[in-house]
Amino acid sequence: MDHISYESDVLIIGAGGAGLRAAIAVSEKDPKLKISIISKVYPMRSHTVSAEGGAAAVIKDNDSLDDHAYDTISGGDWMTDQDAVEIFVREAPKEMIRLEHWGCPWSRQKDGKVAVRPFGGMKKKRTWFAADKTGFHMLHTLFQTSLKYSQIQRFDEWFVTRLLVDDGRCQGAVALEISTGQIAAIKAKSVIICSGGAGKVFPFTTNANIKTGDGMAIAYRAGVPLKDMEFVQYHPTGLPFTGILITEACRAEGGHLLNKNGYRYLQDYDLGKPEPRPVLRSMELGPRDRLSQAFVQEREKGQTLEGPYGDYVHLDLRHLGKKIINEKLPFVRELCLKYENIDPIKEMIPVRPVVHYMMGGIDTDIHGATALSGLFAAGECACVSINGANRLGSNSLTELLVFGARAGESAANFALNQNGSSKGLDFLYKNELKRLNKQFLNRTGGTEKIVDIRKAMHHVMENGAGIYRTEVALSDAQNEIQELKSKFKNLRISDTSKTFNTELVGSLELSCLLDIAESVIQSALFRKESRGSHQRSDFKNRDDANYLSHSLAYRNKNGAPEIKYQPVAITKWPPGERIYGK
Template sequence: MTYMIDVLIVGGGGAGLRAAVAVAEEDPALKVAVVSKVYPMRSHTVSAEGGAAGVIGLDDTLDEHCYDTISGGDWLPDQDAVEAFVAEAPRELMQLEHWGCPWSREPDGRVAVRPFGGMKKMRTWYAADKTGFHLLHTLFQTTLKYQDIIRYDEWFVTKLVIDDGRVHGVVAVEIRTGRIETIPARTVILATGGCGKAFPFTTNAAIKTGDGMTLAYRAGAPLKDMEFVQYHPTGLPFTGILITEAARAEGGWLINKDGYRYLQDYDLGTPTPTPKLRSMELGPRDRLSQAFVHEQEKGRTVDTPYGPVVHLDLRHLGAGKIDARIPFVRELCRSYQNLDPATDLIPVRPVVHYMMGGVHTDIDGATPVAGLYAAGETACVSINGANRLGSNSLPEILVFGRRAGVAAAGFARSHRNGEPSCVRTQGEDERRRLERARGGRGHGERIADLREQMQHTLEGAAGIYRTGDALAKAADALAELRERAEEARVDDTSTTFNTELISLQELHAMLEIAQTIVACALNRRESRGAHQRTDFPVRDDEAFLAHSLVHRAPDGTPSVGLLPVTITRWPPGERVYGRD
């Protein structure tokens, strides 16, 4: 590259595209580039089905949305960030309306909202059950209005160029040709999503390999709250495809092998014919996934070739309501399970869905590395704390994607220096490293075998329930896997679509992320939200009402500390569901 990018965005999903639009609106003179390893409309945002939370009803308040989010996160969210998020979410959703997002409507023309887990009011906007698809399509179409936004589709970023505590660009590989380029930039926004593919059973697309998190971590930015991994309670067995929470919001029931609505046994309320807010099937995801484990231990789940399941029952809703409100659920069940939810039970089990942790940022997406920002699931602001409420993630990528874009634009305007020499030297070093990896190595283990061992190690130790002994053994196993991965076998020496080279970089990234998850989980000697230690089964606010902050030590190992939670108005209390 012969010219400087002002704001370079890594990731073309919802957060990345919202940031790109924000920069273009903030200052049309700035050069903006979006670098994505897939075409934007193949980003994982399209998989978000259920909806986007934003206060709109006259019976709802910003304070109530704040409280639901903070209590849902088991009092680990930073409350100043939550207040800003809740205040700005409705404006962002309305902005999407102006850009053309086809929100579902009531007969009188009002935007339709549905209930969602852990929320005391109906505030989840939706576009049938393809909300993420329509949101991303709207953002993508909006970026096309700004013809100066440069797109690098199917480019994979392998390194941030860092010098003297500041980012100066990236090194990236064009997947189609194998060309390796250094792209100088005044600021970089990381928006590559989470790292669900570090686990064997996940709703996440194949691209969710922790790229942005690892880039920041290696560049000196700490990661935060990495022990908190969300299991969604309703994934299809074998595929891991999500059955949206909207299915329960519309009245679906979770039943065990005896046809019993088992959630009533886990302090989540009593059964009602129609959904009751913050109760039973509309409890928070962490509690519902934990209830599944207890049902399994009691022998009340259903055995299948793909593991134990319970059933999601939509039969009483009828085909008409299913087709009107959650048609994609019916489409998925027919395509992947050969069943019709209007007449058949849907087998489901908990599945890794979302990472509450990510790159440590402030409320504007800034990391401790000057000029480096992060947004969306890549970042941890933190508004989600120990457990994210469903339908908060889509407005989160909008609110903080915009904030990161505006902040990065301001930084770029005030730092108009030319290209430093480190861009060329670090870029050349990275090019040589990648070419050596692409040169072919015939004596190590296969990448796929190492990846599978990592996934099962992580699932076994850092799943829904954890113990210190299992985590300590996993830490040793992951360290050994990292060493073995350095000698992984690469057979493909070509330059064109060398996906084996990309898979190797992704494996290295996921192994580092896996180590941070285990290290933070081992350090947090309590149970809170999605992090449940059977050897420390009680929440300990005195010692652990704090974020985990993990830095990469000089030897590449994770070093964990604590950072106090910001509390503004809501002191810690009991998480109550089904009783309020």
């Protein structure tokens, strides 16, 4: 058996917005640090690319850091850690300006300053945007800027299968080179996971095919807790069938949500009164959790429309006119024309809530550090937590920058204080090779098909852990996921090739998804209250006395995870009522 090994100072897993920002931060901290950045796709394919609407940061004179903080904290239904939010809003403007200096083509005012737009749940206009391809432009700017640092070595299209943890410290990872099938140990003095979310545990999602929670799962398997996994964001406006995201910027520009009678139904859900022009923190500019929940209730009243791919409502942009749509929402028009054969200038867009974002993730502190020494995390895979029980639109792109940079800086400092790697790594690497060969590469005779397990998991998650949840449905869902995990042991892998074996990668991803699914369900089962995106039909109210705490899911080899709690950090905004539309 060949022994393949690479050495670096800082290893970054994931090359989307957070990973690239972290890599640049490490490079700037000390040019001598050697950085490896591993991703299962080329950096510009990372899912950051799909983000549309914008990135929030206080830049205008009529705005304040406290306003941004309050919107974020109330938007998150007081589940956010306020110390993290204060850092976030304070560092956001500087990070956004740096990205501007690196060339991000932000949309501009006539005087050449950066333009801002309104966004859901934000009471001031503070969302920077690059038309409606903000994530695309941010990702390409970061990727292209990263090319100037020769100390960054990329491992494009490598899949990480396990963290190397020895001596109580994370010292690298084992990864599979997809194009050749070679498996290598990539040793490092510190490791940052920036691998994105896990929307693919659900059937109907805006998330790309690659969003399979791999980084969360490998941290979870190494004993690091996953925090607040019960909080799953449904975006209120996705296209039926494809789940393609229709950005909130549509509503920020003045789009209306209409039920089957052409009525702006959000006025019936404590979200304010309908005005012809958009009003901040009101109606269509309410937070995503409330809008998605309103859809479900409207459907129960029989007020939604029926389509071949489920019930839907209409998003009406027609009154905005051709000029605004083409200038501010060109990608939305392109997506509607290409994928729905609908022109939003002339027709209403069918939309429904769709799984969009995981508020939860790898538990980190404000420095991006996890409970495992040497391991850091940032971006959607992490939970720091600035998003609490419901993320506000346009906070996640900024989060990539602020906490990507912080995690990079922390991991660089950690690496600078370490000597060589410990002796046990080679043994761990050999064990992982054995496991991969036995479970995946050389397996024969399995009978369970990948597609069947994946579809069954989707069904379980949608029925058990969707927008509204109950004790019974969640318990059943957990039992079913555990059964699927048993079935997974008997998986059939028909492709034995070492070259670009996507069936092998798909199997590895599915094993990660099942781990994420069990953590989401168990965290939801234990939280006997309704808060933000987590709505329990059997516990309809928020319960601060018992649940103003983050859940922590610890992996348990014999079944569902163990759930523990840690208090939410409150600095200066005591828990209050979430009020919109007033």
